[in-house]
Amino acid sequence: MQRMLLAALAFGLVLAYSAFAGSGMGFKALDPSVPFNTTRTIRVQLVDGSGKPVAETVAGASVRVDMSPDAMADMTADAKIVKSETSGVVTVQTNLYAPGRWAVILKGTVNGKPVTGSVVVTATRKSAEAASPPPATAAGKSRKILYYRNPMGLADTSPVPKKDAMGMAYVPVYADEVQKVRGAVRLTTEKIQRAGVRTTPVTRASLASSIRATGIVAADESRQAILSARFTGFVEKLYVSQTGDVVRAGQPLMRVWVESPELLVKEADYIGSLQSGAADHAAVAANLLRQYGVAQSELNAMAKSGVPTRSVTFVAPAGGTVMEKPVVQGMHFATGDTLFKTTDLSRVWVLADVSERDLASVRVGQTATVSFRNEPSASFEGKVLFVYPQLDSATRTAKVRIAVANKDGRLRLGQYADVRIAAPAAAMAALTIPASAVIDDGTRQIAFVAKGNGVFEPRTLKLGARGGNTVEVLSGLKEGEQVVTTGNFLIDAESNLQTALQTFGNGK
Template identity: 30%
Template sequence: MNKHEFLKPAALATAVGGMIVGGALSLVLFSNGSGDPAGEVAEKKPLYWVAPMDPNYRRDSPGKSPMGMDLIPVYEDGAGDSDTGPGTIKISPEVVNNLGVRTGTVERQALHSEIVSVGYVKYDEERLIHIHPRVSGWVEKLHVKAAGDPVKKGAPLYSLYSPELVNAQEELLLAMNRNNARLIEAAKSRLLALQIPDSFIDNLSKRKKVQQTVTFYAPQDGVVDNLNIREGFYVKPGTTMLSIGALDEVWVEGEIFERQAGLIKLNDRVSMKLDYLPGKTWEGKVDYIYPTLDSKTRTVRLRLRFANPNAELKPNMFAQITVHADGTDQMLMIPKDALIRTGSQDRVVLALGEGRFKSIEVKTGRQDAGFIEIIGGLNGGESVVTSAQFLLDSESSKTSDFKRMHKEDEIPSSAWVGGEILELMKDHRMVRAQHEPVEVWGWPEMMMDFGVAESVDIDQLTPGTTLHMEITKNDDGSVEITGIHVMSPGGSEVESSEPEGAIDHSQMDHSSMGHGQMNQDGMDHSQMNHGEMEPTEMDHSAHQMQGEG
């Protein structure tokens, strides 16, 4: 025996062994919706057989369901599975542990959303002052040299020579020389209106000497911004000379997506980080939510307010912001890891207990960093799978109707549905019909046999009849028609009442009949055999009627 001949049986044995191991593993995981090997199931005696589409239809022996499907055996360890609906799987505790299945509880809690975005530091515009001259003149002396220079309240900014200011001073001195109180008050009011400081007016009143240049001072602490003048510049009313912005408190403007706007409200807590000071976090609040939406970016602007006592935050800095939107409403929530998103459906794997699991459809709402809101499909206190859910879903989704289990009293025993009669079995008081989907029972459109209740006129259920029918589930699992609304009767509903061999009046020549001479009162029609008459050979004119004169 050469090397190749020796390897062929070995390879064959390996392949067969692999198939056996793989098949055994599949049986251990998902054989008949239970965690028992196939050999153990074969040794057990079924308790009863149920219909695949209707677990209420039970029989003591194998057979067919009313829909023509093979009945499924139910064993002692799986007797409760029929109550959970299609798609329920069952695995042993050992397999649950090996798969690493973990569950989370459906519970009510407030939504805690963390909306992450970016923003830019700005001056507090409520404390940003723009300085304009109120007279024309020339800048003789500029005490601040560059934008960004810090200034204190009362510090000199610039000195201005203006003929208008010189004239205003002279008017005050002239009024004082005349000792006219009204003129003095008017002259001082004019100087104040031209933003001349009180200290300058008091000094002028004491010294009684006109100053050719007037120095103007900073109205608040801050930094110089937008410095648009230099010494020697000619300025006039309306010229923006410079701005002073306060930095002890700053604004941060950020943007959020349109779908997030409803989560945020005024005074929500905001945390902020900057790249130039890693590890440090600033705490602020939402100061204003702008009322308009950017049509290009589809975002909403936010104005955030932060304290800045050490002037570490500087205008135009880039920042990462996180808005902590804490809701107050208690909503039904599940861990975000439990949700399985598909292209057309959101679902979770519901843990039913005792190793049973089923995939069901859910409707989701808002979400935060760790949880997601459930609008429909789950109830509080239920358990959902948060780990290994994709493996369980791949098996359950093959046959699942994706509907949660319902209590028996929540499912109606009867339903109205449209259909068409295909066959009438009058001797058995049954019909075969094609019916539309029955959503309340989870039935698809199909053909099946129905019994007909005694209260229903079975003669109306002829083949081809389209109708709305009320179908009812009986306690023994059978389904019968208990009410009908006929929309269109079948073709065989109206039958001919004429016997065979009757006279064909369409071939009779009525024009040659002398009906005017016939005394029909004396005719004994009961003695006439119309079936043997040949209409073409009858000569009505030759008839001698009884009672002729």
């Protein structure tokens, strides 16, 4: 029996003072309770197996602070050793950021022997939210407490003060904090400051919107040209032999050998008409040869020599960059074959994908600013030429054609672009608020109005056009009211919690 009592006593000492086998020493908290969310020092005393202080220095001390030794060892707080004294006192600096029980775990050596132990410190509330006697009102009367709510936001209330499993006190809900408007909340000054709440007035202003879209650079279809064969023959010589070359209108591209008997007959008819003096017929024949691609210089040469030519030079139908050149020297070609394709890239199109909801604001002739991700500091001005009549059923966007000058050739076909189209401002000033004041949950849009004395009231909004960081309010707010622009998501969470608790409480 005596042995059992001794064993129980030893076990109790282990729990109380965290003494560990091997060194026979542990630690005891000199500051068992400190305010939460404040950087503080916690003094811990080295003790022997019986709990008496030991006046020895803990060398090489290290510390770890965990949230609730019972259930949340993964939640830690920053901590460091400030001082280790010869009296055996170790001073730890930390910030216990939440109320409840915290484990301060220490390691070190005393006279070369390892010492490890932990002490439990309780972080308490020292704010208006603590479960303390109701503060007096201005008239000197105590505020009425309706119920106490769970400090961790769970849907659990109590008619009397109590603590949760972590030792955290339930928070009182006062009668003057329950607002008549459903979802309205009253916050303490401390809570408002901690949430960083900022407000701004509802104002009337002209709303000039900027429509944003992504796009891609494409060739201007009106500046493309194709040289195709109008008779059969062979390529004798290429004057422009590679794609990417820039050519001017009328520049020789290639010389071909005429295989087509039909073209030779027409050349003979042209020469015969000249020799017979049939000027009108000769003019018709010359015009027909031009349609086949015979240049005026070659017509003059045939008129002078009186002999049909079997060598014809093709020239560029328009200036631009050679985009396609399927021909090679010596190749045979047939009627209708594409020989060259050129595109004038001094002006290009940007095909922007504009959202369906923004299409009503896009007009032909509006100014657009185009920028590119490989050169974000540069921007190009353009004009809206055309709004395509069909929507993409998958993306719910429509193409908008924008003409952009590209004289220096910096823009390349297929390049991605960021587009901003300047939509006209509204004719009349609209009621506006910052876009940051709106909380959109997908089914409704709300904003919180500051009513004074820490009261915030939710308002359901009907929104109109957007202009940059500003949004038009069609209903739900009045000019001059103060809306919350920062910290509103925290207020919304508190509002939802209050609503749930009121519903839960009424259900009881």
